[in-house]
Amino acid sequence: MKLSVEQVGKRFGDRRILQDVNLTVRENEFVCILGHSGCGKSTLLNMVAGYLFPDEGQIRVDGVPIEGPSKARGMVFQDHALFPWCTVIENISFGPEVQGMPKKKAREAAQSFLSLVGLESYANHYPAELSGGMKQRVGIARALASSPDILLMDEPFGALDILTRDMMQRELRRIYEKLRPTILFVTHSISEAVYLADRVVVMKHGEIADIFEIGIAHPRTYESPGFGEAMARIERVLMKDEEEALA
Structure with missing residues (x-):
């Protein structure tokens, strides 16, 4: 575009x-x-x-x-803006789910973007358990998950x-x-x-x-x-x- x-x-x-x-x-x-x-x-x-x-x-x-x-138009902020009460996979799948994607399919899409940023083993962690760089990777994955x-x-x-x-x-x-x-x-x-x-x-x-x-x-x-x-x-x-x- x-x-x-x-x-x-x-x-x-x-x-x-x-x-x-x-x-x-x-x-x-x-x-x-x-x-x-x-x-x-x-x-x-x-x-x-x-x-x-x-x-x-x-x-x-x-x-x-x-x-x-x-x-x-996806947005990535300096402070990552992750939901602290949601796991990493829940943060990434949030956008696709809100847009109407079935939950199972949204989680599968989120997992693929999590793998893209190299954090597939952190799917069930919470933001407070991640380093600053890892949080930003999740923020990028979340933005990309909405394609x-x-x-x-x-x-x-x-x-x-x-x-x-x-x-x-x-x-x-x-x-x-x-x-x-x-x-x-x-x-x-x-x-x-x-x-x-x-x-x-x-x-x-x-x-x-x-x-x-x-x-x-x-x-x-x-x-x-x-x-x-x-x-x-x-x-x-x-x-x-x-x-x-x-x-």
Whole structure:
């Protein structure tokens, strides 16, 4: 599914959060939205999810305006948002069951996605028994269980330690290569964006400052030719205003 963001603006009271945002995300593309805290990237993601609505402009999927949440757009949050009173398998099967899938079939689907994220032996555990990285794997499996065309991820690895974060980045790329959903991934980490994305959208002050095609073949590592150069180009855009202010 093609996602189109067309001249979108958003205010909260007197504060302008987004202004004249235009972006097209192609089907099966992995796009990272990168920027400092407060630049509007999470607000944009929440509008794509259908949790918020633009004050100006429109967001469309295959030409159809977004009018609210949809199972076609799955969301993964930074805090994983699992139901603590449900087991892992119950958390993952919840969405398909709510959508009308028979319980047995929903559990079978949930088990397959649990296997995809490597946690099949934890089906009957509760979230409190899992590590941070394991909870995020369950969160990803839960989002995927509803078979979304677009997967939205709001800094899902931001609260993890560096080693777990690196592992989760590799896991996400592996899952993406297998299922090929369209992914819109919000982050404030330049290295994470360059490692994961086909394109990196840099946001500043509620606007898109630049868009970078990464163009580095996968499997991609921090030592891949061009990786450091891509990071440097993005950093220059992010730091331009700060450098001018200090000049």
